[in-house]
């Protein structure tokens with residue numbers, strides 16, 4: 086059996102090269118994500134770093150780990166999905182050969198063993214290549230995380246020997262899983278199929294395909310329903326799950342859409358013989374069409390769905406920030422410069438918020454577990470009265486009026502962290518003092534909110550003067566914000582932005598890491614899907630050599646054959662784009678502005694447009710090139726050739 | 729209508745390896761339904777060579793497929809090597825294909841990635857045996873291809889490919905060989921070689937051959953000829969000459 090596998094692999098390498106490539110990329114991807122993820126689990130703090138620096142590094146690591154924790158399962162899903170559809174397609178292409186084995190006395194279990202054996206070999210080879218490719222991939226991924234500022238410049242992912250176990254497990258597992266259902270389907274080919282060299286009208290929508298498709302669809306619909314009326318976090322989770330299940334569902338059911346689109350194409354191109362032929366081919370090769378459409382579906386569903394969800398989340402956070410802040414302008418300056426803002430004509434109220442360098446050690450209690458934690462970041466010195474008038478917040482408890490002297494308020498960021506009532510211990514320079522908790526602020530949507538608010542009168546003046554400060558400014562009624570902004574700038578105080586600009590920029594900075602990961606994910610899934618699409622087109626063209634030759638012998642010119650192939654693959658890509666957009670729409674449904682909540686829908690139109698153009702371009706170019714290659718030999722040579 | 733048991737040189741062998749009784753095969757349903765076989769009863773005696781002839785679309789291939797267990801019948805019963813295969817499970821049919829039946833078809837059906845030797849050894853390997861190279865080479869030598877064992881199918885001529893296919897069908901020593909237009913794609917010389925090989929299987933090894941053909945000369949090499957028309961057995965001849973066959977065929981088609 087293995088000998089047959091080996092010589093088949095040698096002889097029909099384009100069929101296997103694609104599968105091998107997808108396994109290799111999948112292994113490299115998963116390995117690098119896991120290596121970086123594991124390395125972020127144990128931050129290396131340079132010796133002698135201050136508590137403040139150490140906390141910042143640690144926070145960065147946690148952020149990177151969270152993002153990778155999101156991206157790694159998605160990478161896994163992509164690998165299984167793409168490898169699975171590539172394998173299924175390549176098995177489908179070998180129907181005749183498998184039927185011949187059956188005719189010669191091969192049993193069903195033997196066929197399954199043959200295909201699983203091949204998958205095992207491919208998985209093994211793909212793992213070996215993937216482990217090698219994973220090394221530069223790890224480096225690139227680490228660089229990217231450093232580039233977006235999540236990890237310190239000297240971060241490097243450490244190699245772990247565990248990868249020698251994990252990567253082959255991933256590679257072989259993905260390959261064998263990918264071929265499993267295809268091999269059971271292939272084992273059901275009838276020996277008689279070996280005799281039908283003409284395109285077979287086998288049923289594409291098998292029972293398994295129906296079950297798989299419909300159950301995934303039901304799950305997707307349930308998720309959409311659950312997402313309707315969920316809070317933002319729920320909506321985000323739903324938006325992450327829907328592209329996965331929706332893509333599976335619509336890929337499985339896509340053969341149903343092929344004839345529909347074929348008919349559409351038929352009415353558009355009714356007059357030309359070419360259009361008629363393309364339509365007929367489309368209908369006849371539903372399985373091939375479905376294989377080309379699947380990666381496009383997952384590409385569009387995943388990228389547009391996730392990007393839309395994250396953008397919507399950012400928009401919601403910034404809208405929330407804008408809504409809860411009562412100010413016309415925001416000035417960024419030093420504490421000393423901020424002190425001059427109230428004197429500027431037209432300023433009714435200035436609320437300075439200074440990031441101060443101090444530490445606060447608090448007692449936490451979460452789920453019967455108590456622990457002490459020292460915070461160095463997100464401690465803001467405020468003027469309680471001005472703060473109250475510039476923030477529309479309903480406190481969870483206490484009152485900001487009492488925020489004077491040795492007191493502290495628990496900021497939005499720690500609202501859910503179970504800080505215990507009573508006092509916290511603060512360190513300001515060499516001094517250590519106890520602060521009484523007087524108020525608790527509510528949670529907010531943005532990530533970068535404060536841990537603690539302390540009264541400005543607690544801080545030494547020199548420290549406040551140096552502290553980076555954002556001042557929320559309310560204007561006297563009737564003054565032009567533009568004029569006041571100009572005056573503040575003229576006074577050389579600092580940077581002035583409108584509330585909207587400030588909120589957007591603030592959220593954007595916080596989202597930069599997420600967007601960076603999204604970019605990585607997008608790039609790699611785009612590449613992955615492109616390979617899968619090209620793969621399907623190349624395999625199909627090899628199979629269609631004779632068909633093309635017959636078409637030419639019937640009187641079609643070479644360029645007509647090529648045009649026919651391009652029209653067909655464009656139609657198939659359109660099906661994929663359509664279904665993918667449907668998946669993305671389902672993923673974003675829970676962000677659709679409805680009653681309650683601040684749900685804001687942000688559709689990444691530009692990305693969608695780019696994807697549409699890129700997919701159409703890739704499939705058109707790939708099918709044109711393969712059709713050109715396939716039609717190079719004279720048609721008679723091919724019509725006559727039989728093996 | 730029952731065709732009388734055709735008698736061959738080995739007519740004394742008791743169990744008929746292939747027997748069809750009242751076999752019908754319909755394709756499709758409703759308006760587009762095609763009756764490819766209509767209540768056909770026929771026996772192919774052991775150690776004989778029977779040719780099946782008839783106009784295009786008369787159901788010859790269908791008859792062959794049903795008799796070999798490659799296709800299910802719509803009604804009737806099929807006995808193969810003393811076993812009722814009408815409702816046989818896939819595993820039972822697989823076992824039959826390994827031990828009892830062999831196939832040769834018009835379009836050679838070799839696996840392109842395997843050499844001639846590997847193609848010949850394939851059925852034995854699939855059956856779990858470890859064929860010795862000698863066995864395989866003997867089989868190839870029997871069909872006159874001793875020196876082409878390492879070649880791939882695409883490096884062989886059509887006639888040579890067909891002889892590889894016959895060597896592959898012979899190597900398991902099946903009691904029944906089914907051949908669908910085995911000479912259909914060959915020139916006269918290659919066709920004659922193939923027919924000689926089939927004759928040797930019947931005479932030397934006592935194997936049974938059922939062969940579909942359009943060629944009266946090929947049919948004349950057989951022990952008996954069965955004529956099909958519109959899915960029914962229309963006629964039969966024993967030890968016919970090519971001229972007799974041609975004459976009956978013309979009458980059928982006319």
Ligand SMILES: Nc1ncnc2c1ncn2[C@@H]1O[C@H](COP(=O)(O)OP(=O)(O)OP(=O)(O)O)[C@@H](O)[C@H]1O
Pocket residue numbers: 755756762763764782783784785786787788789790791
């Ligand atoms: N899978 C199928 N579906 C529908 N009809 C079929 C199928 N296979 C065969 N037929 C029909 O059954 C009839 C008999 O076909 P069969 O292939 O047995 O003819 P044949 O005698 O072998 O013809 P030829 O000499 O041309 O090979 C034909 O009318 C054919 O159209």
Ligand SMILES: [Mg+2]
Pocket residue numbers: 788789790
């Ligand atoms: Mg036929």
